[in-house]
Amino acid sequence: xxxxxxxLRRLAAQDPRDxxxxxxxxxxxxxxxxxxxxxxxxLNRRVxxxxxxxxxSFFVMKGETLGIxxxxxxxxxxxxxxxxxxxxxxxxxxxxxxxxVGGAGGVPLDGLRRSLQMVFQDSSSSLNPRLPIExxxxxxxxxxxxxxxxxxxxxxxxxxxxxxxxxxxxxxxxHEMSGGQKQRVNIARALSLDPRLLILDEAVSALDxxxxxxxxxxxxxxxxxxxxxxxxxxxxxxxVRYISDRVMVMYLxxxxxxxxxxxxxxxxxxxxxxxxLACRLTMDPRERVDAAPLAGDxxxxxxxxxxxxxxxxxxxxxxxxxRVAPRLDGALELSAESHLxxxxxxxxxxxxxxxxx
Amino acid sequence: MANVFxxxxxxxxxxxxxxxSRGYWASVWRRMRYDYVTLFCLALILIIALLAILAPEVxxxxxxxxxxxxxxxxxxxxxxxxxxxxQGRDMLSRLIYGGRVSLAMGVxxxxxxxxxxxxxxxxxxxxxxxxNMAIMRFMxxxxxxxxxxxxxxxxxxxxxxxxxxLLTLTIVLIPPLCRVAETAASQVRTMDFVDAARxxxxxxxxxxxxHVLINVLSPILVxxxxxxxxxxxxxxxxxxxxxxxxxxxxxxxxxxxxxxQSIYVRPLVSAIPGVAILVTSVAFNLLSDGLRQAMDVRQ
Numbered sequence: 241x242x243x244x245x246x247x248l249r250r251l252a253a254q255d256p257r258d259x260x261x262x263x264x265x266x267x268x269x270x271x272x273x274x275x276x277x278x279x280x281x282x283l284n285r286r287v288x289x290x291x292x293x294x295x296x297s298f299f300v301m302k303g304e305t306l307g308i309x310x311x312x313x314x315x316x317x318x319x320x321x322x323x324x325x326x327x328x329x330x331x332x333x334x335x336x337x338x339x340x341v342g343g344a345g346g347v348p349l350d351g352l353r354r355s356l357q358m359v360f361q362d363s364s365s366s367l368n369p370r371l372p373i374e375x376x377x378x379x380x381x382x383x384x385x386x387x388x389x390x391x392x393x394x395x396x397x398x399x400x401x402x403x404x405x406x407x408x409x410x411x412x413x414x415h416e417m418s419g420g421q422k423q424r425v426n427i428a429r430a431l432s433l434d435p436r437l438l439i440l441d442e443a444v445s446a447l448d449x450x451x452x453x454x455x456x457x458x459x460x461x462x463x464x465x466x467x468x469x470x471x472x473x474x475x476x477x478x479x480v481r482y483i484s485d486r487v488m489v490m491y492l493x494x495x496x497x498x499x500x501x502x503x504x505x506x507x508x509x510x511x512x513x514x515x516x517l518a519c520r521l522t523m524d525p526r527e528r529v530d531a532a533p534l535a536g537d538x539x540x541x542x543x544x545x546x547x548x549x550x551x552x553x554x555x556x557x558x559x560x561x562x563r564v565a566p567r568l569d570g571a572l573e574l575s576a577e578s579h580l581x582x583x584x585x586x587x588x589x590x591x592x593x594x595x596x597x
Numbered sequence: 598m599a600n601v602f603x604x605x606x607x608x609x610x611x612x613x614x615x616x617x618s619r620g621y622w623a624s625v626w627r628r629m630r631y632d633y634v635t636l637f638c639l640a641l642i643l644i645i646a647l648l649a650i651l652a653p654e655v656x657x658x659x660x661x662x663x664x665x666x667x668x669x670x671x672x673x674x675x676x677x678x679x680x681x682x683x684q685g686r687d688m689l690s691r692l693i694y695g696g697r698v699s700l701a702m703g704v705x706x707x708x709x710x711x712x713x714x715x716x717x718x719x720x721x722x723x724x725x726x727x728x729n730m731a732i733m734r735f736m737x738x739x740x741x742x743x744x745x746x747x748x749x750x751x752x753x754x755x756x757x758x759x760x761x762x763l764l765t766l767t768i769v770l771i772p773p774l775c776r777v778a779e780t781a782a783s784q785v786r787t788m789d790f791v792d793a794a795r796x797x798x799x800x801x802x803x804x805x806x807x808h809v810l811i812n813v814l815s816p817i818l819v820x821x822x823x824x825x826x827x828x829x830x831x832x833x834x835x836x837x838x839x840x841x842x843x844x845x846x847x848x849x850x851x852x853x854x855x856x857x858q859s860i861y862v863r864p865l866v867s868a869i870p871g872v873a874i875l876v877t878s879v880a881f882n883l884l885s886d887g888l889r890q891a892m893d894v895r896q
Contacts (some may be wrong), residue, residue, distance in 0.1 A: 324796050340826035358796055370811045372654055376790075379807060380797035413624075426793075431795060 257355075257436060258302075260338030265299040265574055266437050266469045267323070272296045272332035278542065285462070291541050292318040294493040297571040300437070304576070305470040306464070307484030307501065309477060311538055315493040316473045317361070320441045322356050336441075337436070357435040361442035363422035367414040373425045374399070374410035380432040398428040400456060401465070401551060417552055420451035424458065431466060439471045444479065465517065477520050481505050486533065486576065489513045492549045494543055495568050499579030509581035512550050546583065560584055560591040621811060628891040635887025638880040645877060649696035656690035661849045669863045680866040683859050688866060692873055694847035698759065698873070700830030702841075702848075703825045703881070706766035711821045713812075714771040718778025723786050723801075723809055733779060739772040748831055752840040762841045766828050777820045781813040799876065815892035822885030826878030833874055849874050 266572040271297075275289035293315045300306045308316050321327040322333060325341070334341045336355055360366035367376055377395035382388065396406035402408040414422055423443060430438055440459070444452045456479065463470060474480050480487060480501075487504045489512065497510040508514045518533035534553060539545050545552050551561040561584055568582040584592035629635055648655055658677075664685035672680045679688035721732040741749065748769045755761040785791065785808070794804045833850025835841035842848050844855065852870040860867045 321792075326792050326795060327759055354798075356796075358793070360789040360793060362789055368790045368808050368812070371808075379794065379799070381870075382797040383794075383797050383803060429793065 252424045258337070262302060264302075264338045265575075266302045266304070266337055267300040267471075268333075268335040268526060268572065269299070269323070270297050270333040270335070270420060270572065271464055272319070272322060272334070273330045274318055274327065275330055288542050291325065291544060292495050293322060294544075296490075296493070296495055297391070297568070298488055298495060298498060299572060300469055300471060301574075301576055302337075303463075303467070303469055304485045305472055305478035305483055307487040308471065308490060309475065309480050309487060310490035311516075312475065313541065313542075314490045316490055317441055318493075319472070320358060320439050320473055324356060324383060342528075354433045355436045356439070357430040357433055357437075357548070358361055358441060359423070359426050359430045359443040361445065363419055363426055363446060364414065365569070366426055367422060368413055368519075372411050372413060373417070374406065376414075377425065377429045377432050380429065384433060394432060395428070398431055399425075401431070401462065402428045403454075420447050420455060423447060423455055427455075427458070427462070434466075435468070437469045437471065439473070441473045442475070443472075452479070459483070477517065487587040489516065490545050492538055494549060495571065495582065496550065497579075497581040497583075498568070498571065499581075500577060505578045507579075508580065509586050510583045511554050511556055511585075513581070515553075548582075556585060556592075556594060558584075564591070566590070625891045628895060629887060632891065635884055635891070638884040638887070641876070641880045642884065645696055645880075646700060648693050649700050652693045652697055656687075656693045658687040658690045660690040660694040661845055662684060663685060669866065671857055671863060672865050672869075679869055680863060682856055682866070688869055691847040692849075692869060695849045695852055695870065696873070696877075698831065698842055698846065698848040699829055699850070701759075701879070702762065702766060703829035703877070705763055706770055706828050707821050707824050709763075709767045710770035710774050710824070711817060713767070714774030715778045715817050717771075717811065718775040718780075718817075719782045719805065719813055721775070722779040722782025722784075723805060723811075724784060725786065729779070729783070732775070736772040736775050738767075740776075744769050744827075745831065745834065748835060749838065749840060752835055757840060757843050759842055759846075762832060762835060765835070766831060769831065770824055770828060772823060774817065774824070778813055778817050781816045782809055785809050785812045785841045815889070819885050819889040819892065822888055823882055825881040825885075829874060829878055829881075 272293055274293040277286045277290050278288045278290065279285065296315075298306070308319070310316050318327065322329045325334075339478045349595060356480055360541045367373065371379075374392065376388075376393045377398055378388075378391035381391040381394050386394065396410060399406040399409060402422060404424055409417070409421070409425075414425070417425070422445040423446075427445070444455050447455060459470070460483070462468060470483070472480060472483055484501045486499065487501050488495055488511065489504070491512050492514040497504065497508065497513045499509075504513065505517065508517055512534075515533040536553065539549070539552055545562075546562050546565075548554070548557070549565050551592075554561065564584070566584050566587065569587075570578060570580055584590040585594045587595055589595065664681070667674075667677065667681050667685040669683060669685075670677050670681040672678070674680055677687050677689070679692065682688055715799065717732050717736075721729040735809065742750070748765050751768055752762065752765040755765060791804060791808055794808050799807075829849075833848075834840060836848050837854040838849030839854075842851060844851060849870040853867075853874075856863075856867040856870065
């Protein structure tokens, strides 16, 4: 590979793009909020709002993989789109390597574009059906001012990096490729701007198991090679455990628990996390689950239950849960070890009978 | 962990003939090359167009020179191979000259309407919301009238003449093309690849040109090519009603109109302009069919 651009050969140890130093988190999200209006009636008035993402705070350290799990509709994908600034946020701050993005005095969006990229869930609709994939990958560098020849060379080098022969696949159209190959193209395209943080929104969910494993291995290879930080969004708890250093559990637009992967999976604190983990299938047929640990759908995000949003489905719900919303305290105390849960049972003196005293 | 990924690169490195990078239009042509019906129609249209352009060179006689001695001669009459009309003018020459006006009536309004309607449609579809509302409701006003009635109304108020007829047809054809462009563009807008393009920091203009247009183009072009025949027939209709070009201009619709009095004397000669309209519009329809197939990448 003589045509590999210099940026691809960067060593993982020192990153010249680093600004805040190794202790500065790659991403800090502070009180992020997005309510989608529901309009109705003759005058198209705002009658209600979907609280898709409601006061979400977390951080991602450099070189870390943060897994985000939760049921469908819990706001995972909206969160990803908010971070990418594809959907404008209502409130909150996104701080990338120590610098606020957008707004007055922040990094312009263009800087964010280069540092933050996303791999989309649907591998077929995320590629332009009428562009050969080499052009799809080269589009980003072209937009950012690379000459056509350089952009093409970069696209070809990246295709090689994700395990696609550029001579063979470069001229192909998306419909001439399998799901796994298309997802590799998507990853290559996301890498084409040399990002530091990659958001993977259900990136492997639509693939069959063997291809999923290949792509996961590819992702961990690339992470080392390109010195990447991942936010890995998935509903597959096994995959999240496999790939993540820390895990964040979301329910109805809020973070209910966040902590190191081991700790979350071995000693979950929030009853919702426990129920989710109980939903996993095991390899042992004798450990069959007869009753679903979580019945029914989550409540409507238009009118979330008062107090703890989970109390309607929680086995331990008490009076205090219906009145007071438990807070996720210390979400921005930058410690990779801390394991936090937004549950009254986890807080001393909250008024819950099972709370620590 | 065992690297499962190592196995997958085998497929990628397997020896295969090198495929040259090809553009979108090259691939369209590659698919169309073996579609003989479409190629035949394309050739036919080109021949008709060439004859029309080179009319002064090709036509055997002056299309406006009448001769009372040679009125309504049958097909095959020596010197007038397609006969003569009610004023003794050579039918073949008039047919060739008539192609000029008729083809222009077919192609020019459609081209103009594609540009204008496509621009408004893509704008409405891509931006959505209020922009979409404003543009599409305005187009709906035109949809409220049947197209022929609309053409007659506009033509009637503008008056006759070639330019006014072109203008009339363009106005009539804009709303349907705008609708097609809007539908296609609003479908493309929701696709993830548009979001992916947005997240590279591309400007709206760049996204529309590199990602939206290429996907919107084929439905618009295919629909536009079917409208060519509609436009020719509409133009002929207007001329027939006396709202288009005025006699003695050679025009297929006008020829049909003036020859209809002679239909019992020379039925075959009277039908000739009609046959010309029929052949041309069928050729355009078949061409658009072939184009639709060739432009579908999934074929």
